[in-house]
Amino acid sequence: MMRTRSTFMTLAAALLLTFSLSACSGGGSNGAETNNGVAGNNAAPAETSEGANQTEPAKTEGGEEDVTLRLMWWGSQTRHDLTNEVVKLYESNNPHVKIETEFTSFDGYWEKLAAMVAGNNMPDVLQMNFGEYLTQYASKDVLLDMKPLTENGTIDVGKANEGIMASGVANGKLLGIPLGMNALTVIYDEKMLQDAGVASPDLNWTWDDWKKAAEAVHAKSGNYGTQGLEITNIFEYYVRQHGQTMYSADGKGLGFDDKLLTDYLAMTLEQQEKKTYPSMDVIMQHEAIEDQLIVHGKAPFDFRWSNQVVALTKAANRMLKLAPLPGPDSSKGMYLKPSLFFSISKQSKHQEEAAKFINYFINDAEANKIMKGERGVPITSDIREALAADLDETNKMIFDYIDMIGANSSPIDSVYPAGASEISKAMEEINEQVMYKQLKPEEAAAEFRKRAEEIIARGAE
Structure with a gap:
């Protein structure tokens, strides 16, 4: 998902919550309590040498032990609503399982998870992100290797896309089960472009076309010509289209020339100066997906991941269209x-039940009909076929877009140093300094390299 700016208050709240939960847990656990008083990590009663004086776990009529799982994710309100529907359906089909849900914003999620890891209070099942975050938590050794659970069929990935499955491997372990496939996309409002006399983007459009379209819309309506571009993901695309990579093949340095970052920052700064691109203050006022500029008809372009189109279209209450990012060489x-x-926490006391829920989430047709591709196009061919006949116009467009990108793309880069998430934050800060005119683009590129190399060096110690 696209990153938003973290705040001190969010971090403080997350830390306060961690200490408060610790204080309320009776000293035996750092976790929140469930409805029946068992700590959130569902710790089993201590065994005696004779196995006596233990409380027998509650069981359903079918003889299955009652289990409480904690599930945590980040996302939009649409994702929250749909995921909760799937959880309720799973609970109705598995009456011995109760799932306690926790969800938050993207930045708030990582702050909360860091506090949970520090407090030994991770959820059983947690949403995880490819790249720097998977690398970061792999290095902390807090995630379960799920390869044995796929080999014994608890999580059935027999009809999953092999390349996508490989993306969940870090340090030789399967630490993440993909929930869908997506790609970067430019979402556009065709009517706003038509009203400004601008052609819709296609496979052959370029950054120059994007700039001209943005300027034409601004001149015609006074609106912005584009949403602000989230620096880390869009710049990584920009680097790749120029035949370079974010990180070197050995992960010990950056893989691109400073000129690329200088040119990219100069391009976005120029558009801000032309009033076609929102200032950082405006961008921060429209952080929620339900409040993006395109939703309110204030910009014709929005750059983001394709799985977010469902929530964006719902918020806009009108049909929007998709195009690849500008070329050349897209x-x-x-x-x-x-x-x-x-992912599953290594400290979970119910790893098999957690795995069964993940298997249900990716392989159950009814669950996927509820989710409607909100977390991306399903990874298994059976589910894609099951959904195809009932897709609404938005999801059919997303499925078709993923097929098109699959035929017009290059393999994903998978090398990320352990400090990649910190490097991404450094890039966000450098970008803000340029947009506030505190640094010139060439100064920012040099400063970013210095900071990135220091972070990588620390991680290698």
Whole structure:
């Protein structure tokens, strides 16, 4: 998902919550309590040497032990609503399982998860992101290797896309089960472009076409010509389309020339100066997906992941269209990406039940009909076929777009140093300084390289 700016208050709240939960847990656990008083990590009663004086776990009529799982994710309100529907359906089909859900914004999620890891209070099942975050949590050794659970069929991935499945591997372990496939896309309002006399984008459009379209819309209506571009993902595409990579093949340095970052920052700064591109203050006022500029008809272009189109279209209450990011050489830059993962905590006391829920989430037709591709195009061919006949116009467009990108893209880059998430935050900060005119683009490129190399060096110690 696209990143938003973290705030001190969010971090403080997350830390306060962690300490409060610790204080309320009776000293035996750092986790929140469930409805029946068992700590959130569902710790089993301590065994005696004779196995006596233990409380027998509650069981359903079918003889299955009652289980409480904690599930945590980030996302839009649409994702929250749909996921909760799937959870209720799963609970009705599995009466011995109760699932406690937790969800938040993207930045708030990582702050909350960091506090949970520090407090030994991770959820059983948690949403995970490809790249720097999977690498970061793999290095912490807090995620379960799910390869044995796929080999014994608890999580059935027999008809999953093999390339997408490989993206969940880090340090030789299967730490994430992909929940869908997606790709970067430009979502556009065709009517706004038509009203400004601008042609719709296609496979052959370029960054120059994007700039001209944005300027034409602004001149015609006074609206912005585009949403602000989220620096880390869009710049990575920009690097790839120029035949370079974010990180070197060995992960020990950056893989691109400073000129690329200088040119990219100069391009977006120029558009801001022409009033076609929103200021950082405006961007921060429209952070929620339900409040994006395109939703309110204030910009014709929006750059983001294709799995977010469902929520964006719902918020806009009108049909929007999709195009690949601008070229030239967009096929070098574009790639299919695992939209999101589910991972299991190594400390979970119910790893098999957690795996069964993940299997249900990716393989059950009714669950996927509820989700409607909100977390990306399903990874298994059976589910894609099951959904195809009942797709609405938006989801059919997304499925077709993923097929098109699959035929016009290059393999995803999978090398990320352990400090990649910190490097991404450094890039966001550098970008803000340029947009606030505190640094010139060439100064920012040099400063970013310095900071990135320091972070990588620390991670290698």
